Structures are given as structure tokens and as C-alpha cells.
Amino acid sequence: MTAINFDRVLDARGLSCPLPIINARQEITTLEPGQVLKVLATDRGSVKDFQGWAKTAKNISLVSQATEVIDGKEVYVHYVQKIG
Amino acid sequence: MEPLVKTEREQVVESTLDDNEESVSSGQLPAHIAERLAAVEQKLAELEERLPEDRVSVVVFSGDLDRVLAAFIIASGAAALGQQVSMFFTFWGLNALRRKKVTEGKELFEKLMALMSPANTHELPLSQMNFFGIGAKMLRAMMKRKQINSLEEMIALARQLGVRLVACEMSRDVMGIKDEELIEGLDIGGVATFLGDALKSRVTLFV
Numbered sequence: 001m002t003a004i005n006f007d008r009v010l011d012a013r014g015l016s017c018p019l020p021i022i023n024a025r026q027e028i029t030t031l032e033p034g035q036v037l038k039v040l041a042t043d044r045g046s047v048k049d050f051q052g053w054a055k056t057a058k059n060i061s062l063v064s065q066a067t068e069v070i071d072g073k074e075v076y077v078h079y080v081q082k083i084g
Numbered sequence: 085m086e087p088l089v090k091t092e093r094e095q096v097v098e099s100t101l102d103d104n105e106e107s108v109s110s111g112q113l114p115a116h117i118a119e120r121l122a123a124v125e126q127k128l129a130e131l132e133e134r135l136p137e138d139r140v141s142v143v144v145f146s147g148d149l150d151r152v153l154a155a156f157i158i159a160s161g162a163a164a165l166g167q168q169v170s171m172f173f174t175f176w177g178l179n180a181l182r183r184k185k186v187t188e189g190k191e192l193f194e195k196l197m198a199l200m201s202p203a204n205t206h207e208l209p210l211s212q213m214n215f216f217g218i219g220a221k222m223l224r225a226m227m228k229r230k231q232i233n234s235l236e237e238m239i240a241l242a243r244q245l246g247v248r249l250v251a252c253e254m255s256r257d258v259m260g261i262k263d264e265e266l267i268e269g270l271d272i273g274g275v276a277t278f279l280g281d282a283l284k285s286r287v288t289l290f291v
Contacts, residue, residue: 014231015231016230016231016232016233017157017161018157018160018161018164019233021161021164021165022160022161022163022164022241022245025164025165025166026164052165053164053165056165056166057165057166
């Protein structure tokens with residue numbers, strides 16, 4: 001697996017719906033177009049939530065999603081790119 | 085040999101041909117086509133006006149903790165997705181916007197209503213398994229342990245995200261709820277306020 005470049009990390013671990021999306025959305029407004037936000041979440045629903053967000057919003061795209069094990073806990077990692 | 089009486093169809097064809105000749109010489113659309121085009125354009129403009137905006141409207145009729153919580157989660161989620169969100173609070177839903185209990189200056193039924201209604205969000209019951217408030221406390225404890233935002237935090241978050249909260253004036257009046265019993269910064273509205281937003285919404289919910 002090739003590593004994905006990102007410009008900032010948002011730690012949303014331990015937060016539940018709808019906070020990972022809300023925080024990611026707020027974080028991404030501070031990014032420049034083209035930059036990528038990496039989001040760490042433990043909420044299983046966030047996987048589909050980020051897909052839904054990418055479908056609805058015109059100014060972002062979901063680059064990649066993955067699961068990692070951090071500190072013995074399954075973490076869902078989302079890479080979101082700001083487009084416009 | 086030309087027939088003496090032309091059929092209607094023949095007349096139409098002839099007049100169309102005439103129009104075409106005219107238009108070719110003057111470089112303009114034939115009158116009846118231009119007219120038709122204008123009608124189509126007008127219809128299109130009308131339809132475009134009716135297209136939904138990026139908007140979500142929620143009617144909060146219930147004053148149950150679980151239902152109000154769900155309404156606020158959907159509303160703040162929609163706001164995060166870039167939708168303009170309006171929430172309309174009517175009847176028991178108004179209890180979710182209360183911050184204190186006032187009985188002074190109220191008539192008997194209004195006083196009874198005030199005494200029996202939740203005075204703030206911490207007193208809201210559960211829609212199921214309330215058991216005189218124990219159920220609601222249990223749910224709050226469970227939510228806290230799982231690090232889920234409380235209703236109060238969700239309301240604050242929704243307002244931060246620009247969700248518009250509208251209190252229904254008619255039901256406020258009927259239930260004898262005074263303005264000072266409600267949280268600040270609310271819009272006051274009626275059915276037209278709701279419909280004005282709902283007609284332009286992609287999603288409309290009744291909770």
C-alpha cells in the first residue's frame with residue numbers, strides 16, 4: 001500500500017455521530033484547495049458517513065479510507081481532499 | 085387543378101410556409117415559433133424557481149428526550165454537510181427550548197400546564213421506558229459513558245453551525261408559555277414560516 005500524503009490530522013477518536021463529520025467539516029474549511037485532511041475515528045458509522053459526505057458536498061472528495069490498529073484499538077482512517 | 089375549398093390542414097401548412105419565407109428574408113424566427121419558445125422559456129424559469137435548495141426542514145412536535153435528540157443530531161449533521169437547516173418547534177417540542185418555569189401571571193389551566201410540563205431539557209422524559217424519569221436518567225448515564233454528546237451539547241452545537249430555531253407562536257400562546265421561559269435567540273414564526281422553508285427543502289422531517 002502506498003502512503004497517502006496529507007496536510008493535517010484530525011483526531012476524532014472516541015467521538016460518536018455526528019461529531020467526526022462536523023469536526024472534519026470545520027477543520028477542512030481552514031485548509032487550502034488541494035490539501036488533504038486525515039481523520040482518525042473510532043465510530044464505525046463514520047465509514048459510511050464520510051462516503052455520504054463526499055457524495056453530498058461539492059467541494060471535497062474522499063481520497064481513501066482504511067482501518068488501522070492504534071494502541072490496540074481499531075481506528076477508521078479517512079483521507080478527505082478539499083477541492084474548491 | 086386546385087380545389088376551390090382548402091382543408092384546414094392545407095391552410096395551416098400554407099401559412100407556415102409563408103411565415104418561413106418571411107423569416108428567411110428578415111433573418112428572424114417565425115412569429116409562432118418565437119411565441120412558443122417564449123412560452124417554453126417562461127415555463128422553464130418557473131420550474132427552475134421551484135427546484136429545491138440545499139435545505140433541510142424539521143418539525144419538532146415531540147418533547148421527548150430521545151426524539152428531540154435525534155432531531156438535533158440530524159439537523160447538525162445536515163448543517164455540517166452544508167445544508168441550510170431550519171427546525172420548527174411546536175406544541176410539546178417547545179419544551180425542548182425552555183429554560184425555566186414561570187407560573188406568575190398565568191390563568192389556571194396555563195399554570196397547571198406549566199407545573200406538569202418539563203421546565204428545561206434536563207426534565208424531558210423518554211418516549212419509551214420513562215418510568216417517572218428514571219429511564220431518561222439511565223439513558224443520559226449510558227450516553228455519558230459512551231461519550232455521546234448530551235442533548236444540551238447537541239443544541240449548542242446545532243446553533244453554532246447556524247441551524248435556525250423557530251418557535252411556533254400559536255402553540256406557544258395556546259400552551260401559555262411566556263417568552264422569558266424560552267431560550268434566547270429564537271425566531272418566532274407560524275405555518276407560513278415553516279412552509280416557506282419546507283417548500284424549498286430537499287428533506288423535510290416531522291419528529
